[in-house]
Amino acid sequence: MMSRGQLQDVIRQSPPRQYRKKQYLWREGDKCSGLWLIKYGVVRTFYINATGIEQITGFYLPGEYVGIDELPGEWHRGYALVTADCAVHQLPQAQLDALMETCEVRRQVYQLMSECLYLNRVRVHQLRRLSAGEKLAGFIYDIASRSGFPGSVLKDFRLPALRCDIANYTGVAPETVTREMLKMVDAGAFLFSGKYITGLRPAVMETLTGDQLPCRSAGP
Amino acid sequence: MMSRGQLQDVIRQSPPRQYRKKQYLWREGDKCSGLWLIKYGVVRTFYINATGIEQITGFYLPGEYVGIDELPGEWHRGYALVTADCAVHQLPQAQLDALMETCEVRRQVYQLMSECLYLNRVRVHQLRRLSAGEKLAGFIYDIASRSGFPGSVLKDFRLPALRCDIANYTGVAPETVTREMLKMVDAGAFLFSGKYITGLRPAVMETLTGDQLPCRSAGP
DNA sequence: CGTCCCGTTGATCTTACTCAATAATTGTGG
DNA sequence: CCACAATTATTGAGTAAGATCAACGGGACG
Structure with a gap:
């Protein structure tokens, strides 16, 4: 390593x-x-x-x-x-x-801020161009990616936030969070009960997230 | 100075x-x-x-x-x-x-990036919480503030963008840009013809921008 | 065991988008 | 400088996505 x-x-x-x-x-x-x-x-x-x-x-x-x-x-x-x-x-x-x-630390902090700026762009893009369903699919897929080891996507995990917090963050109504999650189940993207998501299928998620920007800048 | x-x-x-x-x-x-x-x-x-x-x-x-x-x-x-x-x-x-x-330049660049991060937050806030009219009022007021000397708001100026570019930036439809601008005229916020805005009234603008975050961080 | 918070569901309503047509402006070449 | 072409802006009518309102169900926790 x-x-x-x-x-x-x-x-x-x-x-x-x-x-x-x-x-x-x-x-x-x-x-x-x-x-x-x-x-x-x-x-x-x-x-x-x-x-x-x-x-x-x-x-x-x-x-x-x-x-x-x-x-x-x-x-x-x-x-x-x-x-x-x-x-x-x-x-x-x-x-x-x-x-x-x-010099090294300076560059790293600099890099972290730059990453943060990029993530902001991704976020602005989500808010500006995507439907509620696409925003939420993006949110869930992002959490799945960040919950496991870098480079892997967890298939079973717990959402780290309440429905109303997800709604607040993604800029939709709490009722919409539930409704769109049910649509994703219909589409075969995953199953869920409360905060627990199981059997997530990355391929399906990617069709549901629409035109998203990559959430992490590609490696070198 | x-x-x-x-x-x-x-x-x-x-x-x-x-x-x-x-x-x-x-x-x-x-x-x-x-x-x-x-x-x-x-x-x-x-x-x-x-x-x-x-x-x-x-x-x-x-x-x-x-x-x-x-x-x-x-x-x-x-x-x-x-x-x-x-x-x-x-x-x-x-x-x-x-x-x-x-050290001084480092701090300044650092400061510029930080300002940029803050502006991003303002932008996310606009996109997430505001109506089309509030977004556009915010956009126009921001341009008016940035067009004059720091600290002053220009009353007469030229919008630096096409309707469709404003629409793209603010995340609304081009038709909505025109319609909301007409509403602002009705509200007595300014007059306009093409890209030229005249007689802008900051007090009225501020009622139209809704709950915006301050566009520039307050001084010390 | 009961209470409170959270999540789900249904019905209705509003905002702003879409589509389409027309008008105005800007740019270009003669 | 003028006429024409190409962009850009305005206006109207219809529509859809998602918000809001209201009520109900269910699980966590004291």
Whole structure:
């Protein structure tokens, strides 16, 4: 297995901290907390808009970095809420700044932000051009891809979010989430009960996701 | 007037290059070209999706940087097309990389990417939560704000894009652009003829934009 | 065992898209 | 500078996707 890179090595050295469901990694107005890496569990990020409504900006799974899009502000603009008991590594802002002196880490952070920008483009594309069904198929397929080892797609897994959170994130009504998931079952894409999805068929999913942008930039 | 920062000073030193309407600053597959700063004119960026349809990702006006969201990839993933004759400064990738050795420039580039990430959030919010009318009011108000001196909102200006490009960017149908603009006239927000908007009233615009996120991060 | 939250289902309604036709504008070549 | 062609913009009518509203069912948890 190849080297993970200095950044990941450093952040993994920090002792993992335990958080329980409903705790926050950070809240709006907190001093910027740097970079986080999830060991296990689920975190969702959101912000509160002018009318007091929660807007979900992402769900984060084990092995994923959280907080990149709040770099390098001085204060947090959003919230990061634990939705399944988890353990996380944290690399505080000050330490990160120090590490940024080295060229390799700089490039890695730079790369992470760039990836984040690309993911945003994918997201804008989804919201702009796709039907509700395609958005949701894309969402589920993305989760399936991120839940297993890199490069593999899990066939059986648990959705890391409530229906209404999926609705919020994808920009549809909660009722539509259910209805479109039932259509996917009809199309033979998978079976489900509650949050559990089983027998997912990637080939079918790909026909249902429509014209999506690749969720991860292709490897070298 | 305060110092502009090293990055801006350097990029302004490079001799401005002239481009005419319909020329490209870059195309998909080109080697990454670094950072661009518009002196005058208009540039619009887009990419072509799997089904061959153009997806507009932004319009850029004088004084604005172009290319931040394609940093620091090796090749361009999208296109940058000149839509009104313009002059631009270019800071090639190699020079930028060299400058990144200095702490100040690093921070500035970092800051630009962060701003870009925030603008993406604003955009996702628009697409997810707002009605067609609110999206378009937001678009027009944003252009008005960016067309004048920083901090001021122009009352009379020219829209830098075709109806169908505005439609593409905001994710609505071209017919809807016209219809919603007429509604804004009824509401007393401005008058228009073709691309020219006159007598724009910021107070009215703000009632029409609904629950938008601030388009620029607030000052310190 | 009961309560509360979450998910599902059905009926209705609204927004904005689509399709089609016409008008205005811009660009071009003589 | 004018006439024609090509784009772009406007307008109207019909339609469909998805939101909203309301009610019911079911599982998790104290």
